[in-house]
Amino acid sequence: MFSCHVWFLLSGLIGCTGNSTAAIWFSVPENHHVCLPCGSSGSSDVIWTRQDQEVLVIRRGGYKTNKDCRRYRLMVNGDLCVQHLKESDHGRYRCNQQLVAELQVLTGRDYTVSAGRTLLLPCSGSSKPKQRWFQQREGERREAVLTKYRNGTVKPERGGGRLSFTNDALQIQDLQPEDAGEYVCNGLLQARVTVLAAHAETSSQPPSTSTPPSPAVVTAAPTREDTELQPWTASSAPTEGEDLETPPLCGETIHYASLGRQNWRERPSRSPPEQSHHSVIYSSVVSRPAARAEHKL
Numbered sequence: 001m002f003s004c005h006v007w008f009l010l011s012g013l014i015g016c017t018g019n020s021t022a023a024i025w026f027s028v029p030e031n032h033h034v035c036l037p038c039g040s041s042g043s044s045d046v047i048w049t050r051q052d053q054e055v056l057v058i059r060r061g062g063y064k065t066n067k068d069c070r071r072y073r074l075m076v077n078g079d080l081c082v083q084h085l086k087e088s089d090h091g092r093y094r095c096n097q098q099l100v101a102e103l104q105v106l107t108g109r110d111y112t113v114s115a116g117r118t119l120l121l122p123c124s125g126s127s128k129p130k131q132r133w134f135q136q137r138e139g140e141r142r143e144a145v146l147t148k149y150r151n152g153t154v155k156p157e158r159g160g161g162r163l164s165f166t167n168d169a170l171q172i173q174d175l176q177p178e179d180a181g182e183y184v185c186n187g188l189l190q191a192r193v194t195v196l197a198a199h200a201e202t203s204s205q206p207p208s209t210s211t212p213p214s215p216a217v218v219t220a221a222p223t224r225e226d227t228e229l230q231p232w233t234a235s236s237a238p239t240e241g242e243d244l245e246t247p248p249l250c251g252e253t254i255h256y257a258s259l260g261r262q263n264w265r266e267r268p269s270r271s272p273p274e275q276s277h278h279s280v281i282y283s284s285v286v287s288r289p290a291a292r293a294e295h296k297l
Contacts, residue, residue: 025117027104027175029191030085032122034103034167038078038095046078051091056080111191115175115198122169123185130186133170137181145183146170 028034038046048056057074058065066072073081082089085105093101104117113119123131131148147155148165156163162173172179180195 023099023101025102025104025114026120027106027111027113027117028085028120028167028169029106029111029122029124030087032085032120032167032169033081033083034085034120035075035079035081036093036095036101036103038080039098039100043096044078045096046074047096048072048074048080049094050089052094109189109191110194112194112196113175114196115177117175119172119175119179119193120167120169121172121183121185121190123188124190125188126186128186131165131170132186134184135179135181136184137178140181142184 024037026034026036038048044059045061046057046059048058050056054067055065056067057072057080059074059078064074066074071083073083075081078095080093080095082103085103087105087107090103090105092099093103104113106113111119121133123133129150131146132144133146133148134142135145136142144157145159146157146163146165149155154165159172162176164171164173170183170185175195177195177197180193182192183190
């Protein structure tokens with residue numbers, strides 16, 4: 001028979017306590033990667049969700065869970081790096097309930113991006129450590145915009161401080177109409193960028209290019225579909241000097257975590273604790289062989 005032990009129950013998702021971080025509206029090509037900042041939470045406990053209900057990564061004390069340890073890597077400081085981006089990664093990302101990023105995944109070479117967003121352009125097809133970036137606007141001559149040297153030094157050549165080299169890519173913050181055009185790295189065409197006119201709300205909440213944005217606050221209790229168990233695995237702490245925490249081994253399921261409220265109707269003998277937010281329920285399943293009954297002759 002099986003016995004289930006509840007490790008602990010949080011009365012609500014972990015809340016950030018320090019300075020809040022303004023949400024970043026990223027536009028990133030597919031198959032690249034991006035690291036999303038969690039902000040100053042002042043706590044080692046972290047929970048990352050997408051679209052308000054999909055649990056990606058949880059770290060609570062010495063316990064961790066990771067929906068896909070090959071694609072989601074949790075940094076020591078709580079930031080989340082999403083690897084090998086695909087279209088299904090589009091959406092809003094929250095760290096400890098705080099909206100920190102909205103991600104648009106770009107496909108092909110022709111990109112249409114709203115003004116005000118942060119655009120990442122990796123130098124695909126070139127293995128040279130030095131990267132020389134050019135922009136060519138329609139009807140104008142090609143212009144150098146940024147150089148990354150072999151020693152890691154980065155020299156933006158225009159952009160007024162909006163251009164940098166971040167997430168292993170040319171990063172253009174607060175995208176403007178003059179940023180439209182073709183982008184070439186080391187002689188290879190990387191993208192043709194079209195910049196949409198900014199709307200009044202673009203600086204704080206740019207419109208999504210595919211699915212409508214989810215509400216910032218979820219007021220209804222999650223259904224059973226929203227409380228699907230997520231695999232929970234334990235991994236050793238990173239050794240000193242490592243930037244990234246060692247991801248848990250895939251397939252080694254030990255514990256489970258659920259985003260939602262406990263169904264107290266199934267336990268009429270207990271009174272539910274007062275909860276004002278969603279809960280994270282952590283549990284483990286331990287299999288024990290049933291005792292063999294002795295038969296008298």
